[in-house]
Amino acid sequence: MRSIGMDVHRDFCEIAIAESGDVRRAGRIATDPEALALFAGSLVDSDEVAIEATSNAVAIARIIEPHVRRVVLANPRAVREKARRAKTDRIDAKLLARLLAVGFLDEVWTPDDATQTRRRLITRRCALVRARTRAKNQVHAVLGRNLLGRPPVSDLFGRKGRAWLTAQVSGLPLDERLSVDAGLRQVDFLAGEIEQIDRILGADALSNPDALRLMTLPGVSVVTATALLAAIGDIARFPTPRHLVAYLGLDPRVRQSGNEPAKHGRISKQGASEARSLLVEAGWQTTRTPGPLRAFHERVAERRGRKIATVATARKLVVIAWHLLSRGEDYAFARPALYREKLRRIELLLGAERHQGRSPTGRQLLKTDQRRAEREIATQHERAYQRMVADWKASLPPADKRAGTAQPMGAGVTAGRASPRPSRGKAARQTP
Numbered sequence: 001m002r003s004i005g006m007d008v009h010r011d012f013c014e015i016a017i018a019e020s021g022d023v024r025r026a027g028r029i030a031t032d033p034e035a036l037a038l039f040a041g042s043l044v045d046s047d048e049v050a051i052e053a054t055s056n057a058v059a060i061a062r063i064i065e066p067h068v069r070r071v072v073l074a075n076p077r078a079v080r081e082k083a084r085r086a087k088t089d090r091i092d093a094k095l096l097a098r099l100l101a102v103g104f105l106d107e108v109w110t111p112d113d114a115t116q117t118r119r120r121l122i123t124r125r126c127a128l129v130r131a132r133t134r135a136k137n138q139v140h141a142v143l144g145r146n147l148l149g150r151p152p153v154s155d156l157f158g159r160k161g162r163a164w165l166t167a168q169v170s171g172l173p174l175d176e177r178l179s180v181d182a183g184l185r186q187v188d189f190l191a192g193e194i195e196q197i198d199r200i201l202g203a204d205a206l207s208n209p210d211a212l213r214l215m216t217l218p219g220v221s222v223v224t225a226t227a228l229l230a231a232i233g234d235i236a237r238f239p240t241p242r243h244l245v246a247y248l249g250l251d252p253r254v255r256q257s258g259n260e261p262a263k264h265g266r267i268s269k270q271g272a273s274e275a276r277s278l279l280v281e282a283g284w285q286t287t288r289t290p291g292p293l294r295a296f297h298e299r300v301a302e303r304r305g306r307k308i309a310t311v312a313t314a315r316k317l318v319v320i321a322w323h324l325l326s327r328g329e330d331y332a333f334a335r336p337a338l339y340r341e342k343l344r345r346i347e348l349l350l351g352a353e354r355h356q357g358r359s360p361t362g363r364q365l366l367k368t369d370q371r372r373a374e375r376e377i378a379t380q381h382e383r384a385y386q387r388m389v390a391d392w393k394a395s396l397p398p399a400d401k402r403a404g405t406a407q408p409m410g411a412g413v414t415a416g417r418a419s420p421r422p423s424r425g426k427a428a429r430q431t432p
Contacts, residue, residue: 001069004049005096008057015039016093018101025096036060040067050100052076052092053108061110062121074099079104111233118204118230119272119273125197125223126274127191137184142169142176142183151327157187195349204345213324215342216318216334217286218293224278228321231275241322247271248279251314267311276314283313289331290378293317293383333381337371 007014008031015026029035040063044050049064051057052394061071074096075090082104083095099105111119122278136157144151148168169180205222214225226292231248238244245251249270256262286293287310296316301309324331342362348354 001046001048003097004043004047005093005100006049006051006060007093007096008051008054008060008419009089010056012123013060014089014093016090016097018094018097019383023098023101025090027092027108029058031056033063036063038124040064043067045069046099047073050074052096052098054077058110058116072100072105073108073110073156075106075108082428089386098150108232109237115233118201118226121197121229122199122223122274123228125201126277128194128197132187132190132194135183135190139165139180139187141192142172146172146176157184198223199349202349206346206350212313212343213328214321215337216331216337217282217320217324218289218291218335219282219340220317224282227272227278230268232325235325237320237323242318244317244322245318248318249273250277250279250311250318272280273419279314279317282317283310286317289335289338290375290382291335292381292385295382295389299386299389310336331403333378335374335378336376397407 003018004026005016007016011031012028012038013031014028015212017024017026029039043064047068048070049061049068050060050072051074053076054103056275058074060356061073065071066123079092079095079099082099084091096105105296137155143151147417151164153164156165165180169177172180184329202222205215208229210229214228215222220228232238232244235244238247246268247270249272251268251330253260253265253268255265283297287297291318297306297309297313299309300312304312318333323329323354342428344352
């Protein structure tokens, strides 16, 4: 059996072959479908090929896969950690072949076509949102340079905001007026592009039960749900919620040596940055609606501040999402009225008929008393969480309270560091 390493570039691929304990260079081939198909035809069924997971690696792997035993997409970060100081295309190809031969290559999961499409759409949408934000900041910079003050409206780029902006910039120099006009044109163009992508994401979410299930979580919109599904792919890849949290880069860095206690730092920020930023935004949105997640955010904010609490809430959303997708269940504390609003926004975006005399977001689709009852139930859930935390703190020994090292007891502690004391008191009798 031969182990073949391919160092992939835009124009060519460097090839190295490991066979019978020897690694040799096998030349270069062009990175085009015809040359790759010719190269794949020269391989045998027992060969294995290793490729770094770059932008064009999936397309190359699909051409080679029918002709070999398997194609391994390697983690580029892990390969760089094992590389020598010298770095050339030949060395990289030989390193891939050698690591594959000894079974020491970290493999990357290959997404299917639907997941890959979602990832590209989310990446493009986030890039468009960043570009729109830059254009808006340029308009605000013009106002600041000319001492025009803050606009009297919440949305400067809405109908009333633009009317105020037009009146303010009429007396400015020509270059400043051109900057404002160019910024407004960019905002309008980018808004249209974002709306087009949102239509595609909305149509995909309405036909995807997992996306609808994630949207039952507070603060999770159709974009956040699709971004999370695109990052996850197959939920069976993650045996526990901690694996998913670490995959999305929301786990804190840990440093520990000798007898010193472990020091927890900032989050690792590994994995998909788009999904992580959307989840943090969703964690901030949960503070606007009553429920257990808002109580959790307030509890962490008292000790660590609101920014850290928001990231902790995003991590909590990921843990809950893992359970929802693994069990095929909806969120237990979901509010039907808010969930219906999310669906109604998607329907309107896809061209559904508007209800005359009613709110375009669907706020009047349910009666007012039903909405009030749902909010009261969510408030009761929030108070129940607060009482559970208060009972748990009251059950702790005085020494733990003074030292400030309160840890959950029983089944809720960290794996491998179970508390020697059994759960007791009111905290042991709490049920979800």
